[in-house]
Amino acid sequence: MLNCLIDKRGKYNMKTAIIYYSKHHGNTKKLLDAIVEKNPDVKLIDVTDKHEVNLCKYDRIGIASGIYYGNFAKQVITFAKVNLPEFTKVFLIYTYGANNKESFTKEIKKVARDLYCDVDGVYSCNGFDTFGPLRLIGGIHRENPTQDEINGAVDFYAALPGEKIRRPLRQGGKIVAEA
Numbered sequence: 001m002l003n004c005l006i007d008k009r010g011k012y013n014m015k016t017a018i019i020y021y022s023k024h025h026g027n028t029k030k031l032l033d034a035i036v037e038k039n040p041d042v043k044l045i046d047v048t049d050k051h052e053v054n055l056c057k058y059d060r061i062g063i064a065s066g067i068y069y070g071n072f073a074k075q076v077i078t079f080a081k082v083n084l085p086e087f088t089k090v091f092l093i094y095t096y097g098a099n100n101k102e103s104f105t106k107e108i109k110k111v112a113r114d115l116y117c118d119v120d121g122v123y124s125c126n127g128f129d130t131f132g133p134l135r136l137i138g139g140i141h142r143e144n145p146t147q148d149e150i151n152g153a154v155d156f157y158a159a160l161p162g163e164k165i166r167r168p169l170r171q172g173g174k175i176v177a178e179a
Protein backbone atom coordinates (compact mmCIF):
# COMPACT_ATOMS: atom_id res chain seq x y z
CA MET A 1 0.00 0.00 0.00
CA LEU A 2 1.59 3.27 -1.10
CA ASN A 3 0.29 6.20 0.91
CA CYS A 4 2.41 8.88 -0.67
CA LEU A 5 2.32 10.71 -4.00
CA ILE A 6 5.22 12.04 -6.04
CA ASP A 7 5.33 15.83 -6.17
CA LYS A 8 6.55 18.13 -8.96
CA ARG A 9 10.19 17.80 -7.85
CA GLY A 10 9.99 14.02 -8.07
CA LYS A 11 10.03 13.84 -4.28
CA TYR A 12 7.63 11.53 -2.50
CA ASN A 13 4.95 13.49 -0.73
CA MET A 14 4.94 11.55 2.49
CA LYS A 15 1.68 11.23 4.39
CA THR A 16 2.68 12.80 7.68
CA ALA A 17 1.28 13.14 11.18
CA ILE A 18 2.88 14.95 14.10
CA ILE A 19 2.11 13.75 17.60
CA TYR A 20 2.73 16.48 20.13
CA TYR A 21 2.56 17.74 23.69
CA SER A 22 2.76 21.51 24.12
CA LYS A 23 1.09 22.60 27.34
CA HIS A 24 3.45 25.11 28.98
CA HIS A 25 3.02 28.09 26.65
CA GLY A 26 2.17 26.42 23.34
CA ASN A 27 5.73 27.18 22.17
CA THR A 28 6.20 23.91 20.32
CA LYS A 29 2.72 24.17 18.83
CA LYS A 30 3.68 27.51 17.23
CA LEU A 31 6.31 25.66 15.18
CA LEU A 32 3.81 22.97 14.23
CA ASP A 33 1.10 25.44 13.25
CA ALA A 34 3.54 27.13 10.86
CA ILE A 35 4.44 23.75 9.32
CA VAL A 36 0.76 22.95 8.84
CA GLU A 37 0.06 26.37 7.34
CA LYS A 38 2.59 25.58 4.59
CA ASN A 39 1.70 21.86 4.42
CA PRO A 40 -2.03 21.54 5.08
CA ASP A 41 -1.96 17.74 4.61
CA VAL A 42 0.07 17.32 7.78
CA LYS A 43 -2.14 16.00 10.59
CA LEU A 44 -1.50 17.28 14.12
CA ILE A 45 -2.38 14.90 16.94
CA ASP A 46 -2.45 16.24 20.51
CA VAL A 47 -1.45 13.26 22.65
CA THR A 48 -3.68 14.48 25.48
CA ASP A 49 -6.81 14.04 23.35
CA LYS A 50 -6.65 10.24 22.94
CA HIS A 51 -4.42 7.47 24.23
CA GLU A 52 -4.68 5.16 21.25
CA VAL A 53 -4.65 6.22 17.59
CA ASN A 54 -4.00 4.07 14.52
CA LEU A 55 -1.03 5.72 12.81
CA CYS A 56 -0.43 2.98 10.23
CA LYS A 57 -1.72 5.09 7.33
CA TYR A 58 1.13 7.61 7.81
CA ASP A 59 4.51 7.22 6.09
CA ARG A 60 6.20 9.56 8.51
CA ILE A 61 5.53 10.59 12.11
CA GLY A 62 6.83 13.73 13.76
CA ILE A 63 7.20 13.66 17.53
CA ALA A 64 7.10 17.12 19.11
CA SER A 65 7.26 18.35 22.68
CA GLY A 66 8.40 21.00 25.11
CA ILE A 67 11.21 19.75 27.35
CA TYR A 68 10.03 18.79 30.83
CA TYR A 69 12.58 17.81 33.46
CA GLY A 70 15.25 17.19 30.84
CA ASN A 71 13.11 15.03 28.59
CA PHE A 72 10.30 14.97 26.06
CA ALA A 73 6.98 15.04 27.95
CA LYS A 74 6.12 11.69 29.51
CA GLN A 75 2.75 11.89 27.74
CA VAL A 76 4.32 11.99 24.27
CA ILE A 77 6.83 9.25 25.13
CA THR A 78 4.07 6.94 26.38
CA PHE A 79 1.92 7.77 23.36
CA ALA A 80 4.80 6.94 21.00
CA LYS A 81 5.48 3.63 22.78
CA VAL A 82 1.83 2.63 22.37
CA ASN A 83 1.05 3.98 18.90
CA LEU A 84 4.18 4.43 16.79
CA PRO A 85 4.13 1.75 14.08
CA GLU A 86 7.33 -0.19 13.46
CA PHE A 87 9.55 0.82 10.51
CA THR A 88 8.12 4.35 10.26
CA LYS A 89 10.17 7.41 9.32
CA VAL A 90 10.37 9.72 12.34
CA PHE A 91 11.49 13.29 13.00
CA LEU A 92 11.71 15.21 16.25
CA ILE A 93 10.85 18.81 17.13
CA TYR A 94 11.22 20.35 20.57
CA THR A 95 11.49 23.63 22.44
CA TYR A 96 13.37 24.14 25.69
CA GLY A 97 13.92 26.83 28.29
CA ALA A 98 17.53 26.41 29.38
CA ASN A 99 20.57 25.29 27.42
CA ASN A 100 20.00 22.76 24.68
CA LYS A 101 21.26 19.30 25.53
CA GLU A 102 21.65 16.21 23.41
CA SER A 103 20.28 14.18 26.31
CA PHE A 104 16.82 15.74 25.81
CA THR A 105 16.20 13.37 22.90
CA LYS A 106 17.83 10.26 24.35
CA GLU A 107 14.71 8.48 25.58
CA ILE A 108 12.48 9.31 22.62
CA LYS A 109 15.22 8.21 20.20
CA LYS A 110 15.41 4.91 22.06
CA VAL A 111 11.63 4.48 21.72
CA ALA A 112 11.99 5.01 17.95
CA ARG A 113 14.99 2.71 17.70
CA ASP A 114 13.21 -0.07 19.61
CA LEU A 115 10.46 0.11 16.98
CA TYR A 116 12.97 0.01 14.07
CA CYS A 117 12.10 3.62 13.14
CA ASP A 118 14.72 5.87 11.48
CA VAL A 119 15.02 9.35 12.96
CA ASP A 120 15.43 11.53 9.86
CA GLY A 121 16.03 14.85 11.57
CA VAL A 122 15.79 16.89 14.75
CA TYR A 123 14.81 20.55 15.08
CA SER A 124 14.87 22.55 18.30
CA CYS A 125 14.86 26.10 19.60
CA ASN A 126 14.22 28.06 22.78
CA GLY A 127 10.71 28.60 24.07
CA PHE A 128 9.21 31.01 26.60
CA ASP A 129 9.74 29.49 30.03
CA THR A 130 8.11 30.48 33.30
CA PHE A 131 8.69 27.22 35.13
CA GLY A 132 9.07 27.48 38.92
CA PRO A 133 11.01 30.50 40.19
CA LEU A 134 11.42 31.82 36.63
CA ARG A 135 7.86 33.08 36.97
CA LEU A 136 9.03 35.54 39.62
CA ILE A 137 11.24 37.30 37.07
CA GLY A 138 8.65 37.16 34.29
CA GLY A 139 10.16 34.10 32.66
CA ILE A 140 13.01 33.69 30.20
CA HIS A 141 13.08 33.67 26.40
CA ARG A 142 9.93 35.73 26.24
CA GLU A 143 10.34 36.29 22.52
CA ASN A 144 10.89 32.64 21.64
CA PRO A 145 10.22 30.94 19.40
CA THR A 146 11.04 33.94 17.23
CA GLN A 147 9.71 34.32 13.69
CA ASP A 148 13.12 33.19 12.41
CA GLU A 149 12.96 30.06 14.56
CA ILE A 150 9.43 29.37 13.37
CA ASN A 151 10.56 29.79 9.74
CA GLY A 152 13.47 27.49 10.57
CA ALA A 153 11.04 24.76 11.59
CA VAL A 154 9.17 25.14 8.28
CA ASP A 155 12.47 24.91 6.35
CA PHE A 156 13.53 21.90 8.42
CA TYR A 157 10.28 20.14 7.53
CA ALA A 158 10.69 20.96 3.82
CA ALA A 159 14.23 19.55 3.82
CA LEU A 160 13.29 16.17 5.34
CA PRO A 161 14.04 13.26 3.01
CA GLY A 162 11.04 12.42 0.88
CA GLU A 163 11.57 8.79 0.10
CA LYS A 164 9.52 6.04 1.65
CA ILE A 165 11.15 3.09 3.36
CA ARG A 166 10.03 -0.45 2.69
CA ARG A 167 7.63 -1.46 5.39
CA PRO A 168 6.97 -5.13 6.04
CA LEU A 169 3.31 -6.09 6.00
CA ARG A 170 2.44 -8.47 8.80
CA GLN A 171 -0.36 -10.97 9.01
CA GLY A 172 -0.77 -13.06 12.14
CA GLY A 173 2.69 -11.99 13.27
CA LYS A 174 4.38 -13.15 10.02
CA ILE A 175 5.89 -10.83 7.43
CA VAL A 176 3.93 -11.61 4.24
CA ALA A 177 5.06 -8.84 1.86
CA GLU A 178 6.76 -5.48 1.69
CA ALA A 179 4.85 -2.29 0.86
Ligand SMILES: Cc1cc2nc3c(=O)[nH]c(=O)nc-3n(C[C@H](O)[C@H](O)[C@H](O)COP(=O)(O)O)c2cc1C
Pocket (backbone or CB within 6 Å): 021, 022, 023, 024, 025, 026, 027, 028, 029, 065, 066, 067, 068, 069, 070, 071, 095, 096, 097, 098, 099, 126, 127, 128, 129, 130, 131
Ligand atom coordinates in the same frame (compact mmCIF):
# COMPACT_ATOMS: atom_id res chain seq x y z
C1 LIG B 1 7.39 21.53 34.49
C2 LIG B 1 8.40 22.10 33.52
C3 LIG B 1 9.67 21.55 33.44
C4 LIG B 1 10.61 22.07 32.54
N1 LIG B 1 11.85 21.49 32.47
C5 LIG B 1 12.78 21.98 31.61
C6 LIG B 1 14.07 21.39 31.53
O1 LIG B 1 14.41 20.43 32.21
N2 LIG B 1 14.97 21.92 30.65
C7 LIG B 1 14.65 23.00 29.86
O2 LIG B 1 15.49 23.44 29.08
N3 LIG B 1 13.41 23.57 29.90
C8 LIG B 1 12.47 23.08 30.75
N4 LIG B 1 11.23 23.65 30.81
C9 LIG B 1 10.90 24.77 29.88
C10 LIG B 1 10.15 24.26 28.65
O3 LIG B 1 10.85 23.21 28.02
C11 LIG B 1 9.93 25.36 27.61
O4 LIG B 1 9.23 26.43 28.17
C12 LIG B 1 9.21 24.81 26.40
O5 LIG B 1 9.28 25.75 25.36
C13 LIG B 1 7.76 24.48 26.69
O6 LIG B 1 7.15 24.03 25.52
P1 LIG B 1 5.56 24.08 25.29
O7 LIG B 1 5.09 25.50 25.53
O8 LIG B 1 5.41 23.63 23.89
O9 LIG B 1 4.98 23.10 26.29
C14 LIG B 1 10.28 23.18 31.71
C15 LIG B 1 8.99 23.74 31.81
C16 LIG B 1 8.06 23.21 32.70
C17 LIG B 1 6.68 23.83 32.78
